[in-house]
Amino acid sequence: GAGVSQSPSNKVTEKGKDVELRCDPISGHTALYWYRQSLGQGLEFLIYFQGNSAPDKSGLPSDRFSAERTGGSVSTLTIQRTQQEDSAVYLCASSLAGARNEQFFGPGTRLTVL
Amino acid sequence: GEDVEQSLFLSVREGDSSVINCTYTDSSSTYLYWYKQEPGAGLQLLTYIFSNMDMKQDQRLTVLLNKKDKHLSLRIADTQTGDSAIYFCAESTPNAGKSTFGDGTTLTVKP
Numbered sequence: 014g015a016g017v018s019q020s021p022s023n024k025v026t027e028k029g030k031d032v033e034l035r036c037d038p039i040s041g042h043t044a045l046y047w048y049r050q051s052l053g054q055g056l057e058f059l060i061y062f063q064g065n066s067a068p069d070k071s072g073l074p075s076d077r078f079s080a081e082r083t084g085g086s087v088s089t090l091t092i093q094r095t096q097q098e099d100s101a102v103y104l105c106a107s108s109l110a111g112a113r114n115e116q117f118f119g120p121g122t123r124l125t126v127l
Numbered sequence: 128g129e130d131v132e133q134s135l136f137l138s139v140r141e142g143d144s145s146v147i148n149c150t151y152t153d154s155s156s157t158y159l160y161w162y163k164q165e166p167g168a169g170l171q172l173l174t175y176i177f178s179n180m181d182m183k184q185d186q187r188l189t190v191l192l193n194k195k196d197k198h199l200s201l202r203i204a205d206t207q208t209g210d211s212a213i214y215f216c217a218e219s220t221p222n223a224g225k226s227t228f229g230d231g232t233t234l235t236v237k238p
Contacts, residue, residue, distance in 0.1 A: 017169070046225060055230030056170075056215065063224050104169055113158055114219040114226050118169030 017119035019105050025125045026095055034090040034122045038107030045088050047080055051101040095126045131229040133216050138235045145203040147232045149216030156218040159192060161201045164213040211236045
């Protein structure tokens with residue numbers, strides 16, 4: 014595809030359930046990022062993958078959050094035992110390697126935890 | 128760690144110029160960016176400036192960089208209602224491999 018895609022676009026879940034959010038980056042982009050954007054808030058960095066290097070997980074808010082990137086392409090963000098404060102828009106971005114870190118963002122997944 | 132700060136809101140009248148300001152703390156920043164987020168969408172890169180530049184102009188957009196003060200600004204000339212959006216400032220350093228974003232400035236353009 015031409016851009017970064019994310020699925021689902023909207024997800025409503027009950028408190029305590031697990032959810033999986035998917036990101037398909039632009040083909041050939043070696044770097045992939047997950048961010049969280051709560052209502053009226055800025056971007057909160059969650060995790061960063063670069064090639065085969067160990068991911069930078071420094072932004073994950075708790076051990077309920079994890080992410081994988083299989084085959085250097087598709088990534089899945091998993092939130093276990095969801096809480097109401099997890100409600101937010103989860104944005105994925107990808108970029109080419111290099112100093113000019115222009116990131117291309119997907120449209121996001123809006124997660125609502127009831 | 129790195130920090131990027133922006134004012135949260137700006138309101139202007141259609142046809143006026145808008146100036147959105149940003150400060151950052153990392154003196155080793157190499158690229159500085161402005162992203163635009165329209166309602167319900169992801170962020171889209173508007174423009175960027177390399178740290179050895181003072182100014183970059185692209186149609187209605189002018190980016191000014193004061194590296195000494197670590198201050199970046201985005202000027203939008205002849206602001207239109209379609210410019211209403213959230214504007215994010217971001218910086219990256221060579222070794223970090225990722226960008227640090229500000230909290231975004233919500234620009235409201237009134238007719």
